[in-house]
Amino acid sequence: MNVHFIAIGGSAMHNLAIALSRKGDKVTGSDDEIFEPSKSRLDKEGILPVKIGWDTANIHDQLDAVIVGMHARADNPELLKAKEMNLPIFSYPEYIYEKSKDKKRVVIGGSHGKTTTTSMLLHAVKSLGKNVDYMVGAQLEGYDCMVKLSDQADTIVLEGDEYLSSPLDRRPKFHLYAPHVAMISGIAWDHINVFPTFDNYVEQFEIFTQKIMPNGVLVYNSEDEEVRKIGEAKSLNYRAQAYATPSYTSVAGGSILHFEGKDYPLQIFGAHNLQNLMGAMYLAQEMGISNSAFLTAMSDFTGAGKRLEKVYENQNFVMFKDFAHSPSKLKATTKAVKEQFAERKVIACMELHTFSSLKKEFLPQYKGAMTAADKAIVYFNHDVVAHKKLEPISKEDVLNAFGGDVEVFTSSEAVINALQMEDMKNAALLMMSSGNFDGVDYLKLANDLVG
Template sequence: MINSTKKVHFIAVGGAVMHNLALALHQKGYQVSGSDDEIYEPAKSRLEKVGILPKEFGWFPDKINAELDAIILGMHARKDNPELLRALELGLKVYSFPEYVYEQSVQKQRVVIAGSHGKTSITSIILHVLAYHKKNFDYLVGAQIEGFDLMVKLTEDALIIVIEGDEYLSSAIEMKSKFLFYHPHIVLISGIAWDHFNVFPTFDKYVNAFEELADGIDKGGVLLFDETDEILKVLGEKDRAGVEKMPYKKHPYEVKNGKVFLETPNGELQIELFGEHNMKNLQGAKLILDKLGITEEMFYEAIQTFKGAAKRLETLGSNSNTHIYRDFAHAPSKVGATTNATKELYPNRKLVACYELHTFSSLNKEFLPHYDQKLADADLAIVFFSPHTLEMKKMPALDKEEIKAYFGREDLLVFTEAKELEGFLKSQNWGQSNLLLMSSGTFGGMDFVKFAEEILSLPVS
């Protein structure tokens, strides 16, 4: 291995991927330290368990010294961070986490999964199938997956690394998309739908990031893309010297009585995944796995036991009348696809879909029109936002009537108080009705599991 780094310090160690990378390097035998101004669960307990949790929260320049082989800078840290300034003063090598992951995988075959939606699910499917067949591989994924202790694995001997490639910026001093630092051999782009309005102020700038990723594939590489996405098809069909183009679309499937069956050469095969978007995700993953030596038979054997990634159409609870789902959906395309998938699975049940406006983009009046008709498949559509969140983000106030217009539904219900929303949902008759909760937040502090239990215990008529 070219990289012989042994002492690494994390600035902003508490982030989801950052603390997982810290744990992965600790497992590898590195001496790891870190700082942050706040660290929440589960990162706090996980770092404490292995002795990496900072004794005090805050930034301490005296932690930075010439003995450190590398500094890994999280996106949460600003340009004027005292530890960063000290590292630059000493001339130490400062990496964003994608830069460092590349340094750790420079001699591996690098597979990057990108796209505005579906990248976590596709990456998760690939990891599950490889693990099922006991293949040796490294990875980086943006969610906790059943059967995997960490979201990051870096070893000396694995010849493959599968990376969920995020288009968001890398760090305060590397204002480029994370996925541009991985220099992949195989790239899959699942779709392009404008997101991260705060760092991509125009759709063209957003698309340009994905085009730069595709243009950076070396000769002999492979580009897979969803051919049903009109923007992506144009980008994917562009000629690139020595790069194989592999367009794909949804895997054939059928829904019967709330169950999903893949149509395979050997007949129907029941799986846990559902929704047209997930059938595209599954097909993309299948094609990549073929490139990694997984046959069609091996794929179908393994996919039967895949239950999905955490917070991606995750079942919170169910009974004979009601199924309650949670999803991380926040961008318009994700909200639309998730709502459609849930209704498709149970077309004869009433669907109550609740969506929280939580991110900078989703709370921005210039971006909100992109949510038009994204809750159209819900029988009862609800939007929640917190005025306090707007104040914290220093954004203009939102009006309930404005939100109804943005979503294109006069019958849209809009809540701004968490207790009021919970009370309304508990007052509903849940006979033959499903609930979908979509947010990258918590609906003002909702305990999802407990709330689902309370809904499922209500009498129905």
């Protein structure tokens, strides 16, 4: 196959490009900006564009497929030429489906927890020596590419994102996968630039369940009110399997899971993580893996990249970074760290970075999201707000939205200074963002704080 990627630098796009190149396809690509780690990874594989920018010469009649990333605009010159030439054009999820039409598709959806759940499932599958294809949205330990498409595997595990497929295809990505086994981990309003009301957002998950193949399975979180409503709705098309937070004990270094009369030692902690684990267990069950085998295989799972990822630890101090940005994930992550380190001062630091989180109408959703922390800091950058063409917000807007129990800063330097003023002995620091606090080096920060 001869495949061209428009906007090859995206997180998912560059992984798919690498996977196809390794499979033997001839891959080319273009983008108007490519950042790390995509740039280095594409370069290592020999498929980094020679120059930055769009070039209609990239589009020719020898192409078997043109894959368009969400970063590209509808008036992209390469896309317009591909349409003019009637070349086969795919969005990222369309292409994934096209290559997995003859496989059993296991799709994990949800506003939060889907990357962690997908990671858990893949960890068990790998530990037990099963051959599956996959697509996951975060870099995982032990994997150098987060997409695998082969001719041998009869099952594919897909992280099901509810965001739009491409500039030409306004359907949520997970509507395109037609799962045999589907999961919904939780529903909390997100992407309000696309889904302007909560009801409209919830509807996308209802449509997702309507896409389940006949005689399929829906695994759902019964502790989430909106998910439970969907899970308990009767369907002749699929059967439903509920899951919930299991019985567990927090211990130094992780948790002990109590299930069906047995104890399973784990390195993960927090109710939200254990809840995700149960969802992954039922997905594995549908793939022929027994509950006992799955839970045993999870003993050395340490977490998904950037999801409660431990940056530094000594006897008196531990630091984590986490992708948390939505109110529900912020609350669950902060609570998990406080539960695990109950005897320590927990300092939670969060950057408002996404479109939704910086929108003034959405801010009240964060009410009480960080109350589990002993000290809570919220940071936002006025320039990022302006770049996203949003109405300006003030420190007072943020303070009032969170409930007044946080300190608010508008410069990352001020955040670092505030952290350096804290006594970090017997403390746990949690840095949460879908950004990076303006490029902070987390390991250097940790060393500076304890130095």
